[in-house]
Amino acid sequence: MLELPPPKDDGLIIPEVGQWSRDKHHFLLRYIDAFTTAMHKKRWAGLHYIDLFAGAGIERLKKSKQLDWGSPLIAAQARYAFDGLHLCEFDEQRCHALGTRLRTTKTKSEIQVLRGNANEKVHEIVTSIPSRALCLAFLDPYGLHLDYETLKTLAVRRADLIIFFPDRLDILRNWETYYWDNPKSNLDRVMGPDADWRGVRDSTPRNRWLKAFLGLYRTQIAKLGYTEFEQEAIPSTGRRLYWLIFCSRSKIGVRIWRKIALKKPDKQNTFYFDA
Numbered sequence: 001m002l003e004l005p006p007p008k009d010d011g012l013i014i015p016e017v018g019q020w021s022r023d024k025h026h027f028l029l030r031y032i033d034a035f036t037t038a039m040h041k042k043r044w045a046g047l048h049y050i051d052l053f054a055g056a057g058i059e060r061l062k063k064s065k066q067l068d069w070g071s072p073l074i075a076a077q078a079r080y081a082f083d084g085l086h087l088c089e090f091d092e093q094r095c096h097a098l099g100t101r102l103r104t105t106k107t108k109s110e111i112q113v114l115r116g117n118a119n120e121k122v123h124e125i126v127t128s129i130p131s132r133a134l135c136l137a138f139l140d141p142y143g144l145h146l147d148y149e150t151l152k153t154l155a156v157r158r159a160d161l162i163i164f165f166p167d168r169l170d171i172l173r174n175w176e177t178y179y180w181d182n183p184k185s186n187l188d189r190v191m192g193p194d195a196d197w198r199g200v201r202d203s204t205p206r207n208r209w210l211k212a213f214l215g216l217y218r219t220q221i222a223k224l225g226y227t228e229f230e231q232e233a234i235p236s237t238g239r240r241l242y243w244l245i246f247c248s249r250s251k252i253g254v255r256i257w258r259k260i261a262l263k264k265p266d267k268q269n270t271f272y273f274d275a
């Protein structure tokens with residue numbers, strides 16, 4: 001499996017992140033490596049990587065102060081280069097750092113970096129990808145900011161999805177705000193217009209809410225044609241913080257995910273259990 005040498009401090013912005021960020025990159029790097037290795041010679045009109053909440057390209061782990069590659073730079077260093085990297089980042093300084101860092105890599109991939117709101121820029125990204133291409137989309141906002149409509153837009157391309165789903169991090173902390181205050185709350189936008197999450201919440205005992213929300217989210221994504229789902233619990237201080245959800249329309253994609261996910265970030269080939 002591909003191992004990347006650690007990044008160096010280049011003087012540009014380096015956001016500080018928790019250890020869980022490294023854990024999600026563990027799965028992303030392994031999937032990218034296995035996916036591009038398996039697919040680069042196949043019949044697709046190109047392999048494309050989409051990262052709608054791309055970050056600055058390098059991160060610093062809060063506790064250890066170690067530097068870690070961000071998701072787009074992991075994709076840029078794939079052993080078999082993607083034909084295109086399609087990246088979006090809202091923050092100006094991060095977006096500038098990302099563009100600069102990408103230019104210093106020797107990637108053969110064509111690069112599209114857009115600054116702005118992912119839920120708007122997704123249209124521009126999708127239209128710049130050939131319709132018969134195979135894509136991997138890494139969708140990694142800080143909280144409930146990935147609109148269901150954005151997934152719908154992505155669904156016109158053949159794309160495996162790796163989605164950050166902050167159920168404990170955001171839904172559980174803020175559900176009252178979402179429940180009472182606003183029919184177009186973040187949670188409504190993430191779940192989609194026809195997802196009765198309030199009804200699910202009302203009919204489910206509190207200790208089952210998280211499982212019920214995960215089930216509802218998967219059901220919503222399945223409506224877009226996705227048939228295969230897996231998820232990884234990403235913990236912090238011994239508790240799951242959020243899910244990393246893998247979605248595919250292909251048995252091959254999910255087979256690859258299952259294989260790479262056998263190895264957990266703590267280097268033990270064990271399953272993390274979460275109720």
Ligand SMILES: C[S@@+](CC[C@H](N)C(=O)[O-])C[C@H]1O[C@@H](n2cnc3c(N)ncnc32)[C@H](O)[C@@H]1O
Nearest residue numbers: 053054055070071089090091117118140141142
């Ligand atoms: C969790 S960080 C991304 C980390 C990156 N994916 C990685 O793994 O290295 C989320 C990023 O999304 C950006 N962001 C927040 N809201 C956004 C939006 N609506 N559209 C695009 N980017 C956004 C933030 O500035 C931040 O850099």
